[in-house]
Amino acid sequence: MQAKSASNVKIIDVSHHQGSINWATVKSDGVQGAFIKATEGMTILDDKLEVNAKGAGKAGLAIGYYHYAHPENNDPLVEAAWFANALEGFPAQFPHVLDVEGKASTVGGDQLSEWCLTWLQEVERLTGHPTMIYTGASFAKTYLNKQVAPFPLWIAHYGVETPMANSTWEKWSVFQYTSSGNVKGIAGNVDINAMELDFFDKHVHLPKSMRDKEYMLKPADANKIIPFLSAAYKATQDPEAREELHRLANELRKASRQKER
Missing domain, CATH: 1.20.5 (Single alpha-helices involved in coiled-coils or other helix-helix interfaces)
Incomplete structure (x- = not known):
């Protein structure tokens, strides 16, 4: 894993927990993009999805969406369909994100990685949009194997400049380094992430036709x-x-x- 660098792009991730957000003020604080929670499991829709998507888009931020998985309870195809259906009509620049953590560990490494692979591939099929994985550094090291290595990694590890290494990925694309950040326009704490500049440029600055050709x-x-x-x-x-x-x-x-x- 590489360390954070001065060239990284400042990105936040939000859900209903952040309440009402002044997105124009968020952008004025140097934030260039946001990952917005869309869904969880196979029935939960974040009640701030639409307002956050519209607000972030109007402020000119690059946007991505994430799904909190419950592989310990549900079929990956069902969760993939729920996420894809919820995002119909919502434009995104960043890849769609599978958030895998917590009780997902009870599934076991090989079976969990296969579950994740099925979800990632199915969401790409349903949406025509690339996907990636979010997880904690220790979780990645313990539970995720080479089946998911081809997908970009968004890793969480707080209080360090370099996240813990694992045997599946050599580098991260996004690094969530704090869950207690402060950003203007948001009351209370918010997750702050470092995104590699080349990853940001690939998904934001290139035309969609070129991004797809490069990606696949x-x-x-x-x-x-x-x-x-x-x-x-x-x-x-x-x-x-x-x-x-x-x-x-x-x-x-x-x-x-x-x-x-």
Whole structure:
């Protein structure tokens, strides 16, 4: 995991817990985007979803939406459909987010990762929009395996400059580093996040057609390139070159939503 840096973009995440928000004032405090809670489980709709979405959009913030999962109780396809239906007509720049934490741990690592993968893929299918995962640093290390490694990571770890490492992701795209931040326009505490600038630029500044083309590498295309890397790997005895060729092959697998090797 990388540390926070000065180039990171200031992002908040909100739900009904923040009450009434003055979004224009939020933006004046240097916030450039917001993740807004949309749904939970298979029946709960956040009662501030619509007002937060309209307010943040009117203020000119980039927007994403998240779903708090209950895999310990529900089928992933049902929860995916509930989230996708709730967001119909709501524009989003950031990927749709699966929030997995808490009692989800009772499902167990491999089964939980499979549940998450099914939800992520189904939401992409239903919405035509990319997805990502939010979770705590310790939770990621303990419960989430390589099945979900191709999806961007939004990680939570408070009071540190560098979040705890895990064996599934090498880097984060978004880092929630405090749950007790203060932002003008919001009464009380709010989560504050650092977003990597390249991730922000990819999802906000590029036209949607270019974002989709960049985001979705077809597995068939990736698998046409990987054999050339594998041949070069076998042909060289240089340990550094072999390591780099292996890394590049896995980057192609991740970009095309395939498991790393």
